[in-house]
Amino acid sequence: MPRTFEEKLHEYARVLVETGAGLQPGGKLQINAPIEAAPLVREIVQEAYRLGALDVRVDWRDDQLERLRYVEGSREAALFIPDWAMEQAERMVDDGYARIGIRGDDPNLLSGVDGSLIAERTKRGAQLSEKVSAAVSGHLIDWTLGAMSTPAWARSVYPDLPEAEGVARLWEDIFTVSRINEDDPVAAWEAHVDRLARLTAYLNGQQFSAVHIRNAEGTDLTVGLADGHVWDGGALTGPTGNRTVPNMPTDEVFTAPHRDRVSGVAVASKPLSVRGTLISGIRMTFKDGKAVEVSAETGEETLRQLVETDEGASHLGEVALVPASAPVAQTGSLFNMTLFDENAASHIAMGRCYPTNVQGGGDAERLAAAGGNRSLIHVDWMIGSPTSDVDGLTAGGERVPLMRQGEWVVDAAK
Template identity: 85%
Template sequence: MLRAMSKTFEEKLREYARVLVGTGVGLKAGGKLLINAPIDAVPLVREMVAEAYRTGALDVRVDWRDDQLERLRYTEGSREAALFIPEWVMEQAERMVDDGYARIGIRGDDPNLLAGVDGQLIAERTKRGAELSRKVSAAISGHTVDWTLGAMSTPAWARSVYPDLPEAEGVARLWEDIFTVSRINEADPAAAWQAHTDRLARLSAYLNEQQFDAVHFRSAEGTDLTVGLADGHIWDGGAMTGPTGTRTVPNMPTDEVFTAPHRDRVDGVAVASKPLSVHGTLVSGIRMRFEGGRAVEATAETGQDTLQQLLATDEGAARLGEVALVPASAPVAQTGSLFNMTLFDENAASHIAMGRCYSTNVQGGSDEQALTAAGGNRSLIHVDWMIGSPTTDVDGLTRDGNRIPLMRQGEWVVDAAN
């Protein structure tokens, strides 16, 4: 792919906004859009709003957030305040789903935002929020609403990624990372995304033709995990067709192809290759042992309490809802940085997710009974953590016992990858 001539920061920001609106959610004339973003994202949000209206949007709404206000709820408020979520907030979100608003979420969170806050209290509020937002979560996971996630460089996030750089330099470098992995530095970003998602579609098609019984991971870090796949599972990745019939890209960046595990057929050991930021706390050094689909042992070098609280959310939280394959040479990995943000780090390494599966990853999965019968997992949570590395080998296991190489040393070895 040809690289563009040097672009100014303002030009890159404008093109990023265009890609998020046009390629990310595929907004069309007459469409409606909701943007959720941190207050630091004002310049990017203004560009997205302008692009949406130029496209012919009927309405654009912005839901601003200041993450420090969330911390103050815990540190200065009462227990009742920490757990209070007005039902009308969720009712409004449901109305917007019903009314067909596409959704763009912009991430730039401080991975250590809630460090030192009572983890049990965070877990209780998170669970209550998940219970109240079931309808919206189902719409997002079932792709009955067009959505995408992007990112912006904030001082707090940049300090986490580049702690040795002066703040301004860290913010600038992180912006350049975002532009690189989002293909904004290409001569034609939209065309680059088309070619990339076409390649992911070929990989998904190959895996769907095989209908493997399971995939097996082995790495030098200690992972030795067999993930049985749901009956009638569907591999997906890259672009999807949303409810409007529009081609969308739910995550930017994205380099994964993923599907639904069978909730009762996961066995072995998984060792994290990267830390996980969850509930504003970094959890590192995760090691889990699975038997019959359930995590029966789970330890972490840091954030152990947070990990245990996560797995105790509900019955399905200690089982898998996703398995994803990502090459070790993906653009996010090539930056050489650890981003401490799942949106980025999950696209640098193969990963698994605790909790809820995506209904679109199982044939007939929009029917809850059919999804459960196929082995799909149900939960209030869906939390990805990374187990892939440049030492990871992945095999597809057939029902008659054959082993088909899919990845060696973290890279695709099947023809469909070309």
Template identity: 65%
Template sequence: MTLNADFEAKLARYAELLVRTGVNLPEGGKVRVTAPLEAAPLVRLVSRAAYRAGALDVRVDYTDAHLSLTRYEDGGDAAVDFLPEWAAQEGENLVADGYAFISVVGEDPSLLSGVDQGRVARRSKAVAASMRNVQRAIGGMEVSWTVGAMSTPAWARAVYPDLPEEQAVSRLWDDIFTVSRADEPDPVAAWNAHLDRLERLCTFLNGRRYAAIHLRSELGTDLTVGLAEGHIWQGGAETAKNGVRGVPNIPTDEVFTAPHRERVDGVAVASKPLSVRGQLAEGIRMRFEGGRVVEVTAEKGEDTLRQLVETDEGAARLGEIALVPASAPVARTGTLFLNTLFDENAASHIALGRCYPTNVQDGENPEALIAAGGNDSLIHVDWMIGTPGTDVDGVREDGTREPLMRGGEWVVGEKK
């Protein structure tokens, strides 16, 4: 795409946002950036912003999803299964050394759609097992982390298939800047006001101590999600164990907590397609009994979903319930981003697999986490079930119900 001064200014503000608000990099901090090759212009600006903030080191790992494609298409079974020990050790060393983590997404959401999904599932499970300690440390907020995005040609073509490539890339950038508040005159100030609103919602929900959340939608969702004992609602900014307060996802409009792994019952119907393991799953419907998925159907990608929930025992149970208003900025764009970072902030959603330890009191203790009903798994996959017609109730221990959302919008706490 053709760059201009206005775009370059917004891109610089976006990079500054990832550093100053996302990981809130302190003087003397260190940061590890993971990004697709096409994100080099953004990564360079992130590096500049980090060093201006006083960083000691900016370490960048570029990724190329097409190399994964070549492994699946041209590599043997041994290549699919091979993982060097140093890869996980490197991640663990970065965590131990206090590095913040910035991830930039922008991959083709259906790049692996033509690949043997059994091979993809096998490698995905192996990678997750290898990186388990790193993911637990990051999910447990031992260090600050954030996720941003880069408008790449492959992603933009998937999102806007009817537009010429250059227009599609430009349109996607406009949406990224809008929902990330990078087009505001002072993005950091805009984020501070937004984070205050999310904090007020979390305070309200934590004060109610609901036993369960019940969601119903016009698509057929009728799901009761029991909540873990001592659950904690979170959203917006989070304080890492090193004392740094950042924003893990940019954008973010969710408030979320941990379900009880054995107390989920009913039907969940997806309101948006899900990009998972390199392909799109559409028309998803899952039925839960006693916390476990007992039935999986989909119009597209059903085999991939079945393999997903069979990853391990916890993969067929929930690790997150998140509430998002239908009027959130991502939803207002009218764009289906085909990327979880964005689409999960357009609709209330649930996640299969691992819960966040920070969503349960004393959750950093694995035994306490499990005793409270928290779930453990190699995976954590969000998928969207909220709609503009979704009603959400909080259910008290005695069975009384209180409306939280009507028509997809908050009717309690902070409504804006």
């Protein structure tokens, strides 16, 4: 019998808590979610306590309040971030709270707002939250990201549908790509992450010196990989010892580029939604690891501000491979949200690398020596397509086919 919406919502909450965040009896949980997500958050809280959680905290957000800060507030108000807010976040990291983030952003939330002001506040926030960001990127805490269908997000994905229909269709997309429509969602996730584990094991065994990505859209990019790089994907086990799935959905395997060994041209295959702005038609030329030419058809000012955040922002911190047949891609929709769109196409990320993608990367000096990139930002943008071919390049110059026409061709992917 088909599940009702309420039953699917409950299953989604269960998967986020158990499989995503890997919450254990006696654990503590922090949830960050839009106010529209109250029905889902209640299900998450209920599931967490049923599992034996000691404490569950919810940080609500209303994106419209963020816009009002910029539009109605003074410049000082736009840039003000109280120290105690960051101290509280750091204390929760120290206390071992797992985190579940629920996304439902309006991609055009900050349209018309002074981009330089957004950039300045974002940079200040990143500086103040470096400790928390390091804990998340280093998987020193357990965390996962999920999504909530909101009217604003649904309008951007399905602008031709009446609001209620758009919200309902987006919910069905979320359930589909998060494997909630499977007979046993938890078992489906176990099988999926096991397949991704086979892929990462194969890639880690090869220790390619670089990957070469090219497609009909104009990308012809050689991404040199960090020395002692580690491929990850699907489930991760951090210092807590708990198995988690940081992104739901996820269909990527990813690793750290060498900050100085990227060359060629990268052309976006999908728009990027960042800082409340939708950026389309991105094109970057890399030389010796740095983006030396940067352009976009729309949102170019925001893009340039992004790569000028700090010295590391113009270098790469991630390269990820995703098959064109991934569930997000099969929906045929553009979600205008990185959490979803990055799992529809291979992609790269400007800025900070994940320390876990380099052997011994938890040591800052070893990470830097291996070629890992440091930055206040980490922003993914999509370059893959159904025409993409990807080769692994060995230290001796041999080419090993990894993907053809957007699909894996190695046995480990079967």
